Structures are given as structure tokens and as C-alpha cells.
Amino acid sequence: MPSIELKIENSIATITFNRPETFNSFNREMALLLQTTLDNCKTNDEVRAIVLIGSGKAFCAGQDLNEVTSPEQNPGFRKILEEHYNPIVERIRAIEKPIIAAVNGVAAGAGANIALACDIVVATEKASFIQAFSKIGLIPDSAGTFFLPRLVGFQKASALMMLGDKVNAKEAEQLGMLYKVFTHDTFEEEVHRLATQLALMPTKALGLTKRLLNESMTNTLEEQLNMESELQIEAAESEDYQEGVNAFIEKRKPVFKGK
Structure with a gap:
């Protein structure tokens, strides 16, 4: 069985980490295959939302x-970081389509930080997050030191990374690490509902929003306002904007095409 499985249906690409015997831990083959799969999703116009599970x-x-x-x-380790994890995180942030991390169980180390790099993180009530690096004498990687402090604050991130505490799904939601927690029985249904909602939305506008959020990490207020102006003009030239306005005027539900 391949270590990464891809299923595309109804404009949703579901990417499944498929090494259950190792709790889906990464080896080189899996990391490189994930990069190729993300590249395929980026260029495939049929794909309008991506789920990692x-x-x-x-x-x-x-x-x-x-x-x-x-x-x-x-x-x-140099090759692991520069050829495996760093390119994965860079691809997740560069793909201008919404990416959901559907955390169905433990997310540890690089697995936790790859989830946090996604646009929307949801979890089953049985999920947990662990910054496990300090347990074996390593430092957090996969952009964990970038995203986690921005999500939960410097002090909490520092403690979680140094102590390696396990954070259950509900606590992760309260801390701001994820969007929502779903029951185990309804998890797959809720993930599909969320992905379907995103896939039916104006993909270009969502992608431009993602670009703005990326730049907001380092931009000044003036730079961010200027970028908002430029990208709003670009969004207003899209077919989806025209459809959205027409649907509003005609009091009907819009049918977006992601263009």
C-alpha cells in the first residue's frame, strides 16, 4: 500500500497518511510522496479543497x-528538514486553496506542527497534540516555533515545547490551536461537510485571503493595507465575484466555479 493515498471526489482532495503500523510517522518515501501529492493538488483545477487525515x-x-x-x-537531520519537512510546510502555505487538517488521533512532533500549518484544524474528541521533541533531546521543527506561539501565545507555547505536555482536543480548542472538536462518531461526516462547504466557495478569493494571512506574519500595517487593496481589486475581477453579486441581487444561492 502507498504511504500516501489521494482520493479526489466532488472537488475535494483527501490526502491520507497511510502508515498505520507506525502511527503514520514519516519516512523519506512518505515525505517525498506527500510533496508530490500536494503539487498535484495545487495544479489540478478540479481540486478546490484539500483534507489531510x-x-x-x-x-x-x-x-x-x-x-x-x-x-x-x-x-x-539536515536532509530530513531541508528535503522533507520544510518543503511540506512551504507547500501547505503556498497552495492557494483551503487545506483542512482533520486530526483523527495523536498528532506528535512534526505531525502536530504540520497540522498547525494548515488553514483550518479540526479534531476528533480522541485526538491529542504533543510537542514531543524535548523528550528525545531535540528542538521543535516543521515551523512549530513559528505557528504555535502565534496561535496560543509565547508563554504557553514555550511551556508546551519545553515540557512536552500532551494537549487533548478540548484543551487545544480552548487554547486556539484548532477550529472545532467533533465527536468520534460524527468526525468523518463533519470533516466532509466542512470540506464540501469550502469546495463550493469562491476558491480564488479564499486563496487570496490565504496569501494575505501569510504576508500578515511579517508586514507592517501600511504594507498589509496596500496588499489588501491590490488583492481586493484582483478578487473583484473574478467570475465568482460577479456571480456572488448577481446572486445577491437576484436573491438566490450563488454557484461559484472557483474562477
Whole structure:
């Protein structure tokens, strides 16, 4: 079975981490395949929303330690970061389509931080998040030190990363790490409902919003206002804007095409 599975249906691309026997931990093959799959979703006009989810009981347990402790297979940490995790996070932020992290179980280490890099994070009530790096003498990677402090604040992020506490789904929601928690029984249904809602929305406008949010991390107020002006003009030239206005005037539900 491939370590990454892709299913495209009704404009939704579902990317499944598929190494359940290792709690979907990353090896080199899985990391590179995920990058290729994300690239395919980026260029495929049929795809208007993306879901990342894990098979089995876990979302993703981070790096497969069997790989890094193997004399034959160990790529080395520089290669792991520069060729595996950094490109994955960069792709998640660069794809101008909404990406949902559907955290169906434990999300640890790089797995947790890849989830936090997504646009919308939802979780089953059985999910948990762990900054597990300090447990084995490492530092957080996969942009965890970038996103987590912005989501929960500097003090809380510092404690979670240094102590390696397990955060359950409800606490993660209260801290601002994720959007919503769903019951285990309704999780797949709720994820599909959310992805369907996003796939039917004006994809170009959502993509431009994502670009603005990315730039807001470093822009000054003046730079952000100027960028909003430029991208609002671009959005107003889209077919979806015209459809949205016409639907409002005609008192009907808009039918967006993502153009």
C-alpha cells in the first residue's frame, strides 16, 4: 500500500497518511510522496479543497525514529528538514486553496506542527497534540516555533515545547490551536461537510485571503493595507465575484466555479 493515498471526489482532495503500523510517522518515501501529492493538488483545477487525515488510530506521530537510527536508511537531520519537512510546510502555505487538517488521533512532533500549518484544524474528541521533541533531546521543527506561539501565545507555547505536555482536543480548542472538536462518531461526516462547504466557495478569493494571512506574519500595517487593496481589486475581477453579486441581487444561492 502507498504511504500516501489521494482520493479526489466532488472537488475535494483527501490526502491520507497511510502508515498505520507506525502511527503514520514519516519516512523519506512518505515525505517525498506527500510533496508530490500536494503539487498535484495545487495544479489540478478540479481540486478546490484539500483534507489531510491519518489512517488508523493516529493522525501523524512525526518522524519515524527507526529510519533515523538505521545506519543504512538514515538520511541525516539536515536532509530530513531541508528535503522533507520544510518543503511540506512551504507547500501547505503556498497552495492557494483551503487545506483542512482533520486530526483523527495523536498528532506528535512534526505531525502536530504540520497540522498547525494548515488553514483550518479540526479534531476528533480522541485526538491529542504533543510537542514531543524535548523528550528525545531535540528542538521543535516543521515551523512549530513559528505557528504555535502565534496561535496560543509565547508563554504557553514555550511551556508546551519545553515540557512536552500532551494537549487533548478540548484543551487545544480552548487554547486556539484548532477550529472545532467533533465527536468520534460524527468526525468523518463533519470533516466532509466542512470540506464540501469550502469546495463550493469562491476558491480564488479564499486563496487570496490565504496569501494575505501569510504576508500578515511579517508586514507592517501600511504594507498589509496596500496588499489588501491590490488583492481586493484582483478578487473583484473574478467570475465568482460577479456571480456572488448577481446572486445577491437576484436573491438566490450563488454557484461559484472557483474562477
